[in-house]
Amino acid sequence: MSSADLHDTMIQSASPAGPVIILVQPQLAENIGMTARAMANFGLSELRLVAPKNGWPKKGVREAASGATHVLDGASVHATLAEAIADLHYVLATTARERGQMKRVLAPDAAMRDVVARAGQRTGILFGRERAGLDNDEVSFADAIVTFPVDARFSSLNLAQGVLLMSYEWRRAAGLSVLPFTGEMLSPPATREAMGSLFATLEDSLGSAGFYPPEKRDIIARNMRDMLHRMAMTEQDVRTMRGALRALTLRRPRRNTSGQP
Missing domain, CATH: 3.40.1280.10 (SPOUT methyltransferase, trefoil knot domain)
Structure with a gap:
């Protein structure tokens, strides 16, 4: 048995x-x-x-x-x-x-x-x-x-x-109504180090794409960090997000933001 x-x-x-x-x-x-x-x-x-x-x-x-x-x-x-x-x-x-x-x-x-x-x-x-x-x-x-x-x-x-x-x-x-599965997280919560690395990768990628208006970069970056913190991301979430960002960055030529030809 x-x-x-x-x-x-x-x-x-x-x-x-x-x-x-x-x-x-x-x-x-x-x-x-x-x-x-x-x-x-x-x-x-x-x-x-x-x-x-x-x-x-x-x-x-x-x-x-x-x-x-x-x-x-x-x-x-x-x-x-x-x-x-x-x-x-x-x-x-x-x-x-x-x-x-x-x-x-x-x-x-x-x-x-x-x-x-x-x-x-x-x-x-x-x-x-x-x-x-x-x-x-x-x-x-x-x-x-x-x-x-x-x-x-x-x-x-x-x-x-x-x-x-x-x-x-x-x-x-009868006390037998136990759910057959719980939906609990299989990956532990992301560490601050992992979140910091994700923020750096995201902000660098968005900067290279010309996403930020120069005078609002810091405000937008803080808002995006707050948004990602509210998601209570796991380690797997962070790995997936960083992998997606890398794939987008590798497929797109970096934009010249220096003003030089």
Whole structure:
């Protein structure tokens, strides 16, 4: 096992158990596949389907999953919602509509903090049909409701989008949302000596090109030094800039600024 594989294994073994994603009567194979993809993006893996419209889909689901086949391979199909959640201790129901039921209503971030805090418990999140969502009886199985702070003028979410949002918030709440790269500087900051050498090269090149009005040379030179300092240049930046200046100088004959023929 490589060191990278070992590192990934250690992270997975230390990660809290994620919630089960439960789709109630999903209608489209593509949505099931995209749900699997959304789950895999953020480290969730257990998918359950309740009475999918046409049974387990045979076409389109794996293509839509875009490689998240481990989620699909481990998915289970259940005849009823009660069967699908029988082994769970805590269940959330997602809905965009007021249900008039005496349940806590949580935003996704608060809901996933609650899930993460329930260490040792099996948790699940219910998602309803693409067109109609969950019915009131199905919502009554849940301990709390999760709704999204969407624009009231267009509150409809695609099934996989809803799963993606919840999966993302779970990963954040679980402390696993580490960016895959940082964009940090690979070259150290330029030293004052390197900057001074760049200024000298730049000012000499501009002087040879006749850039400076004689009475404003010092002012312009200071302004350009200030500008380059604001860029917080690295050693590599300075080398690149000096190389560019050398290339321009070598390709251009030096201008005679002495006034002599």
